[in-house]
Amino acid sequence: MDFGATVILTLVLSVTWLIFSIRRTYKRRKNLPPGPTPLPFLGNVLQLNRKxxxxxxxxxxxxxxxxxxxxLGSRTVVILHGYEAVKEALVENSEAFGDRAKVPGAQIVFKGYGVMISNGERWKQLRRFSLTTLRNFGMGxxxxxxxxxxxxxxxxxxxxxxxGSPFDPTYLVTLAVSNVICSIVFGQRFDYDDENFLGLLAMLKASFRIRNSIAGLLLNSFPKIIHHLPxxxxxxxxxxxxxxxxxMDKVKEHEKTLDQNSPRDFIDCYLIKKKEEKDNPDTEFNYQNLVATLINIFLAGTETSSTTIRLSLRILLKYPDVLAKVQEEIDQVIGQNRCPSVEDRSKMPYTDAVIHEIHRMADVLPMSVPHATAHTTIFRGYTIPKGTTVFPxxxxxxxxxxxxxxxxxFNPQHFLDENGRFYKKEAFMPFSAGKRMCLGEGMARMEVFLFITSILQRFNLKSDEDPSDIDITPLPNSNSTIHRFFEMCLVPR
Structure with a gap:
């Protein structure tokens, strides 16, 4: 074949591919909710601020x-904006919108195992077990x-x-929150200078950073190409x-010392359940799901809770009048002679309102974890096909x-009535809603309350920055997930 014929053939094939791509894109958009016109192959990636x-x-x-x-590339995504739309989808139509989207990056890593990204019977078994265990049943x-x-x-x-000295609280707060998860999962906490513990956290931090970067977005938008590129x-x-x-090494250690009558932690409870289900051909209690679920718990719990606690301290530095009222309530209800407890929260309406407002402003999962439609559904007059990715x-x-x-x-009055009593608003959804709401919500809320009240019980917070200059918004171009560096000073009370 001569050069001219080769060029003509290439043009014909290119035009054919382009027409096919346009027709496929048009067919895919038919009766979907409206949105910007996508380009073939690229979708709307060039029309969005990817950062x-x-x-x-x-x-x-x-x-x-x-x-x-x-x-997003070849992936069709339906966006739900505002309380009414999110509630209607995730709560009122929880079955239709209750699947987890197949995010390519997560699929590469977890291969469909674990409670976070699984669906169907696997998800039901793992979620039921995880919820029960994390709510203190059978954990010693x-x-x-x-x-x-x-x-x-x-x-x-x-x-x-x-x-007495200025320092960045990020590191220590992250260690503390992670250690809570280690205690629940492994049955032990680690010293803050333990090399294995620090290595574990370094890996989690790196994965979180890259997952929210442009490289992570491109991998999820064009997985077949990006996965094979450096x-x-x-x-x-x-x-x-x-x-x-x-x-897995920790799991093997647990198997050697397991006492079925005295489970020490999440791993023990899972291994006991695995033995009980050994004759069930439909069981999902295997090693792959155990390892993936444990990592899911670390990912979901460490970064979100530590970010919320860290931002709590910065917000309270910006609003010293709020800080003073919280400490006054701590002194009245808890005093200085015992540890704060969860029971104290109901007697501390102002502190409870402040922490809810902190959760609202922290906004640590602005796009939630992607959902997917479990079956083709009609929503507000639009047809959303089965398996479509949904961002609440x-x-x-x-x-x-x-x-x-x-x-x-920032205004704690959002969660207080005219008599100063706490009340929770329906639009308070930092942990999402419906079937897929965060299974660690109870633990996360407990952590934030107990860590913050413990710190404020013992220390006053100081900063070299003027309160009016303290910026509590996320860093620009960080997908609203990375907050600003700051230092603070603690003064014993």
């Missing part, structure tokens, strides 16, 4: 309404609350050594393999002006 997707989606909602469609003599209280004492002792996403895959090996835009719920006056301003 700040939540803000891009909020801007698109002003044009296309509270339910609209975008295309020490409750989750006692484990958090123990760690809060360890943290405040280490913080005391930092008193880049930082391969570092995450290697880290997870090392993490899986670490967790939680940031638009937590900042919904219909439910929170001046939603971008």
């Amino acid at each position: 700040d997707l939540p803000k891009s989606f909020i801007q698109l909602a002003k044009v296309y309404g509270d339910v609209f469609t975008v295309h 003599k020490r409750s989750v609350e006692e484990r958090i209280q123990e760690e809060s004492l360890c943290l405040t002792e280490v913080l005391r050594s930092q008193a 880049g930082p996403h391969h570092e995450v895959i290697r880290s997870f393999q090392t993490l899986q090996d670490f967790v 835009l939680l940031t638009s719920v937590l900042k919904d002006p219909k439910h929170f006056q001046n939603p971008y301003e």
